[in-house]
Amino acid sequence: MSSLFSQDVPLSWYLLLSAVLFALGVLGFLIKRNLITVFMSIELMLNAVNLSFVTFAHQWHAVKGQIFVFFVMMVAAAEAAVGLAIIIAVFRARATLAVDRIDLMKL
Amino acid sequence: MNGSNFYLWFIPALPLAGFVLNGLLGRRLPKALVTAIALLAPLGSFLAVLNAGFLEFLHTNPQIMIPLTIHLNGHDVLLRPAANPYSYVETFGTWINVGTLHIDFSFVLDQLSLIMLLVITGVGFLIHIYSVGYMAHDKGYARYFSYLNLFLFFMTVLVLAGNALLMFVGWEGVGLASYLLIGFWFNKPSAAEAGKKAFIVNRIGDVGFLIAMFYLLLNFGTLTFSEIATKLGQDPGWTGGVVTVICLCLLLGATGKSAQLPLYIWLPDAMEGPTPVSALIHAATMVTAGVYMIARNHVLFDHSPFALNTVAIIGAATALFAATIALVQTDIKRVLAYSTISQLGYMFLGCGVAAYSAAVFHLMTHAFFKALLFLAAGSVIHAMGDEQDMRKMGGLRKKLPVTFWTMTAGVIAIAGIYPFAGFFSKDAILYSAFQQGSLGKALWFVGLLTALLTSFYMFRLWYLTFFGESRSPEVHPHESPWSMLGPLVILALLSITGGWIGMDRFGSFLGSVTGGTIDPATAAGGKTLDLALSGVAVAVALIGWYIAYAFYSQKPQRPAELAAALPSGYKLLSNKYYVDEFYGATVVKPLLAFSTYFLGWVVDKAILGGLAWLLGGISLFSGALLQRWQSGNIRSYAAWLAAGAAALLLFVVVPWSFVLSRLGIHLNWAGR
Numbered sequence: 184m185s186s187l188f189s190q191d192v193p194l195s196w197y198l199l200l201s202a203v204l205f206a207l208g209v210l211g212f213l214i215k216r217n218l219i220t221v222f223m224s225i226e227l228m229l230n231a232v233n234l235s236f237v238t239f240a241h242q243w244h245a246v247k248g249q250i251f252v253f254f255v256m257m258v259a260a261a262e263a264a265v266g267l268a269i270i271i272a273v274f275r276a277r278a279t280l281a282v283d284r285i286d287l288m289k290l
Numbered sequence: 291m292n293g294s295n296f297y298l299w300f301i302p303a304l305p306l307a308g309f310v311l312n313g314l315l316g317r318r319l320p321k322a323l324v325t326a327i328a329l330l331a332p333l334g335s336f337l338a339v340l341n342a343g344f345l346e347f348l349h350t351n352p353q354i355m356i357p358l359t360i361h362l363n364g365h366d367v368l369l370r371p372a373a374n375p376y377s378y379v380e381t382f383g384t385w386i387n388v389g390t391l392h393i394d395f396s397f398v399l400d401q402l403s404l405i406m407l408l409v410i411t412g413v414g415f416l417i418h419i420y421s422v423g424y425m426a427h428d429k430g431y432a433r434y435f436s437y438l439n440l441f442l443f444f445m446t447v448l449v450l451a452g453n454a455l456l457m458f459v460g461w462e463g464v465g466l467a468s469y470l471l472i473g474f475w476f477n478k479p480s481a482a483e484a485g486k487k488a489f490i491v492n493r494i495g496d497v498g499f500l501i502a503m504f505y506l507l508l509n510f511g512t513l514t515f516s517e518i519a520t521k522l523g524q525d526p527g528w529t530g531g532v533v534t535v536i537c538l539c540l541l542l543g544a545t546g547k548s549a550q551l552p553l554y555i556w557l558p559d560a561m562e563g564p565t566p567v568s569a570l571i572h573a574a575t576m577v578t579a580g581v582y583m584i585a586r587n588h589v590l591f592d593h594s595p596f597a598l599n600t601v602a603i604i605g606a607a608t609a610l611f612a613a614t615i616a617l618v619q620t621d622i623k624r625v626l627a628y629s630t631i632s633q634l635g636y637m638f639l640g641c642g643v644a645a646y647s648a649a650v651f652h653l654m655t656h657a658f659f660k661a662l663l664f665l666a667a668g669s670v671i672h673a674m675g676d677e678q679d680m681r682k683m684g685g686l687r688k689k690l691p692v693t694f695w696t697m698t699a700g701v702i703a704i705a706g707i708y709p710f711a712g713f714f715s716k717d718a719i720l721y722s723a724f725q726q727g728s729l730g731k732a733l734w735f736v737g738l739l740t741a742l743l744t745s746f747y748m749f750r751l752w753y754l755t756f757f758g759e760s761r762s763p764e765v766h767p768h769e770s771p772w773s774m775l776g777p778l779v780i781l782a783l784l785s786i787t788g789g790w791i792g793m794d795r796f797g798s799f800l801g802s803v804t805g806g807t808i809d810p811a812t813a814a815g816g817k818t819l820d821l822a823l824s825g826v827a828v829a830v831a832l833i834g835w836y837i838a839y840a841f842y843s844q845k846p847q848r849p850a851e852l853a854a855a856l857p858s859g860y861k862l863l864s865n866k867y868y869v870d871e872f873y874g875a876t877v878v879k880p881l882l883a884f885s886t887y888f889l890g891w892v893v894d895k896a897i898l899g900g901l902a903w904l905l906g907g908i909s910l911f912s913g914a915l916l917q918r919w920q921s922g923n924i925r926s927y928a929a930w931l932a933a934g935a936a937a938l939l940l941f942v943v944v945p946w947s948f949v950l951s952r953l954g955i956h957l958n959w960a961g962r
Contacts, residue, residue, distance in 0.1 A: 209932050213925055286922060 197238040204231035218270055218280040222263075229259050298380045298397040300338040301407065302446040305331045308439035316432025325422055328435035332418050332442055336411035343404040377516065377803075379452055386455075390511055396452035398515070402803040405650060406449040406582055409657045413574045414442050416777035420665050421566040423773035424672060434474060434564065441467035445575055449582065454503050454513040457583070461499065461547065464576045465492045471571060472563040484559035491556040495546015499583075502539035505532060519589040537590055537597030540583065541604070548580025548634045551608045555870055557631055561623040565668030568623060573630045573664050574657035581637040581653050585646040585804055592644065592805065599729065602642020606723075606736040609635030611867070613743035617750075618853075618863045621678045622667050625751050629704065630660055632740060636719050639737060643730055645722030646804035647797040651789075652715035658788045659703035659712055662781035666697035669774055670755060673767035680751060685760040689767045692775045694756050696782035701752045703785040705745035705831045708824070714789030716741065717824050718797075724823055734823075738830055745834025753842035 208231060211224030233252045240248025274280055308331030316324050381396040418438060425434050444467055448460025465488075473485025503513060509532050510518050522533075544550070549557035560572045571577070584591060584601065591598050609632045616628035633656050640649030671678055673690055687694045703710035706717070720741075724734040769775070841848045853860040862868070919930075950956070 209928075213929050213932065282925065283923075 194238060194242055198235055201231045201235040201238065204228075204234065207231075216281050216283060218273065218282055218285070221282060222266055222270065226259060226263070229255055297338060298342055298399060298450060299382060301335050301342065301411070301450065302443045304334040304338065305439040305442035305446070307331065309436045309443060311436075312432045312439065313436035316436055319432070321431060324432045324435060328439060329415070329418055329422070331439050332411055332415040335442060335446065336408075336415050339404070339407040339411050342399060343407065379516075381452075391507065393453055393455050393513060395456065396514075397450035398452040399450070400803050401800050402582070402585060402650065403449050405654060405800070406578075407446060409654050410442065410445050410449065410575050413657050413661050413781070414438075414445075414570055416780055417566050417570040417574075417661060417665065420569075420668070420774050420777040421564075423771045424566050424668055425564060426771075428564075430474065434471075437467055437470045437474070438567070438570070441471065441571060441576070445579075448579055452514060452516070454506060454515070454587075457586070458496075458499060458503065461543075461579065461583075462496065464571070464579065465489060465496070465547070468492075468560070468571050468576055471567040472560045474563055474567065478562065481562040484556075484562040488556040488560050491553050492546045495543045495553055498539040498542025498546070502536045502543065505536045505539065509536075515586060518587075522589050522593060533590055534594040534597050537587075537594045538600065540587060540590070541597065541601055544580030544583055544638075545604065546580075547583075548577050548638070549631050550580070550604055550634060550638055551611060554608060554612065554631050555873060558624055558627045558866075561621070561627050565623065565664060565671060568627070569661045569664030569668070572627065573660040577630065577634055578637065578653045578657070581634065581641060581649055584638075584641045585650055588641070588644075588646050588804055591641070598642050598644060600642070602639050602723070602726075602729075602733055605635045605638025605640070605642050606733045606740075607635070608632070609639060609740040610736050610743070611635075613740045613747065614863060615866050616747045617743060618860060619747075620681050622670065622680050622683075622751060622755065623664070623678055625680075625747060626660070626663055626667060629663075629744065629748065632744060633660065633704070635740070636716060636737065639723060639733055640719040643719075643723045643726045643733070644805065645719060647800035648715065648718035648722050648793060650800060650804065651793060651796050652712075652719055655703070655711035655715040655785070655788045658781055659700045659710075659785040662696060662700040662778060662785050663704065665774070665778055665781065666693050666700060669693040669770045669778065670697075670767075672770055672774070674762070674765055677762065677765065680754040682762045683755045683760070684758045684762075685756070686767060687756040690756075690769050692769060692778065696775075696778040697756070698752065699782040699785045701748045703788075704748050705835065706741055706827055707745075707831050707835075708828050709786075709790070711785050711788035711790075713824075713828065714793060717827055718793040720827060721820055721823050724819075738827065741827055742830045742834045745831040746838050749835045749838030750842050753838060757843055758846065 205228050208224045208226075208228030211227065212221055215221050215224060233255055236248040236252045236255070240246065240252075270280065273285060277285060279285070308327050311327050312319075312324055319327075377398055377400040379396055379398050381394045383395050384392070385395050386393040418435070421434065421438065425431055428434060441464060444460045444463025446460075448457055448464060451457035451460055469485045469489040472488050473482045475481045476485075506513055506518065510521050512518060512521075542553075546553045557572060557577065561568055563572070591601065612628045612631035612635060616625050616632065619625045619628060633652070637649040637652050637656070640646070640652060670683065670686060670690065670693060673686070673693070674683060677683070699710065703712040706712045716737075720734055720737045723730045723737060726733070841852075865871075
């Protein structure tokens with residue numbers, strides 16, 4: 184464990200990486216048009232958060248943070264299953280995945 | 291009473307249960323069950339009254355009926371003694387307990403409330419029976435009985451109440467029941483209007499009652515009748531001043547409820563309701579609430595001679611005033627309505643000369659004969675196919691024999707002819723008035739004149755309705771069913787015998803509550819004066835009868851001739867002195883104009899409307915600006931979300947005070 188998070192790499196670097204990944208996810212969510220890409224951006228944000236969880240868990244020697252990561256992963260997996268199903272249904276109905284054009288609640 | 295429980299709450303609770311059952315489920319229940327519920331409620335109530343009062347009462351006070359004689363401060367006038375002071379209080383809980391103000395849910399049973407309860411539940415039960423026949427074919431059968439039971443509930447609460455506030459609950463409640471029943475046939479605009487009129491006019495009186503309660507609280511710190519009486523008794527300094535104000539305010543309330551000058555105008559219109567309702571509420575019970583209230587608060591009135599004189603003068607004036615209007619009315623129910631107002635005037639006159647027990651005596655006999663007269667009139671109206679105009683009746687004596695004979699008993703009773711019930715009570719009031727100095731003699735004369743008029747217009751009604759030839763030959767009247775005639779017969783018997791108990795015994799029975807009564811045997815003038823006054827009263831009544839006979843039986847064209855000879859007088863009377871028009875012009879119209887122009891246009895439309903318009907405009911304008919945010923584009927929302935999160939983060943993370951101090955700005959957080 185200690186070899187993985189060696190003291191040479193400071194805590195802030197991990198957090199910075201996490202922040203950058205999160206910002207990229209937000210940016211992708213905001214500017215991408217393809218529904219699948221938007222979806223992937225959300226996954227990116229979740230994993231950015233996971234990274235910071237793990238970082239803090241290591242820092243404070245608390246196992247809670249790692250448990251949270253498993254929860255997030257589980258929810259992300261469920262979300263992926265449901266989300267992809269919705270995306271397929273949307274595609275079948277509309278023949279498009281451009282988010283701008285999916286603006287009606289009714290399929 | 292120590293230890294014993296009279297279950298007083300049964301008395302109002304049973305009609306309340308009847309109201310709830312018939313009011314909620316009546317339309318779905320079979321008619322027989324509705325009838326059973328409606329009749330059992332007042333019957334149970336009546337039995338509860340009998341149980342609570344009469345039996346226990348006489349059992350614990352066997353000496354109550356025996357009059358004794360005591361001296362009063364060496365006066366010439368000896369008073370009949372009071373029976374044992376008897377006041378049984380049942381308290382069910384605390385209603386209001388704030389600071390020094392303590393008001394209980396408490397019922398009081400004493401001689402006064404017992405007599406009232408017997409009249410209310412007894413006559414009420416008879417009228418319920420009558421209603422079964424009278425309302426048999428009405429669509430609102432269950433609704434009618436639920437209202438009638440509701441009325442009994444509130445009326446018994448009013449009478450049993452141990453404090454003014456609880457009495458006020460009953461007072462308002464009977465007003466509500468009265469409103470509902472006057473407007474029972476609400477499809478008829480005149481009935482709906484009459485209901486409103488009764489409610490609003492009563493409201494004016496209620497303001498008086500309320501103000502009186504505020505003054506009572508302010509000066510006595512309690513609304514419990516017995517405590518007020520005790521405090522008044524402890525300090526003889528309570529005379530005039532504030533007591534007069536309280537009494538006059540109470541009197542205003544009483545004039546509203548009991549249809550006295552100047553607030554009597556609602557009662558004639560209240561005849562729009564079903565006839566049994568007129569009998570129960572607008573003749574026998576509710577309208578006597580004002581008399582009861584004055585008798586209940588008589589200790590206050592005794593401390594204010596001015597207020598007492600006002601009561602007496604209002605009573606006498608109303609008695610005469612209403613009697614003159616009744617002379618020319620042609621609607622059978624309106625004649626009875628004005629006669630009710632007139633008889634209530636007698637009761638007020640009785641209260642005003644401090645003869646409270648005489649007033650309550652008249653209240654009781656009046657309840658018998660006036661309920662009888664109304665129910666008999668209802669039977670006539672029923673037989674004539676809902677015709678109320680006496681000019682179209684006539685000759686009904688043979689066709690409606692039971693109605694005729696019972697009504698005859700009622701007419702003779704109200705005319706005050708010996709030995710019918712009205713004679714005893716009216717005589718007692720007139721006698722008491724005569725004993726009260728020169729003002730009393732004047733009032734006695736007014737009362738006597740009223741007796742003449744009463745006798746005249748009642749026999750006029752009698753002749754017009756039952757004698758001569760039928761003036762509507764196309765109608766074939768038929769006698770009413772026995773459910774209607776039964777109550778008539780019982781009430782007729784009561785109208786004949788109701789006075790035989792005599793003022794002496796009645797007065798000594800009530801004495802402990804309402805104060806002693808004058809004993810003719812020892813008062814100025816002695817028995818002779820009493821007999822002489824009685825003789826005059828009976829003579830006057832017989833003269834009234836004779837005039838009615840001369841006018842309406844002997845020569846039926848005479849009334850028309852007289853009316854033609856005195857056109858202005860006839861017009862004044864048949865238009866009821868233009869009082870409605872006068873109130874319309876002086877009160878209603880200005881109020882309406884004030885409401886329409888000032889309240890309606892200035893306050894409502896200009897000020898409130900303008901404000902609402904301004905607020906609406908601001909909302910519309912800001913909405914138009916803000917709606918651009920609501921683009922419907924989800925990603926723009928997400929962008930705002932992200933921007934907001936970023937801004938929050940910035941706020942939390944950046945050490946602002948440090949940054950600002952570097953910039954030369956020093957924040958002062960609450961003096962830190």
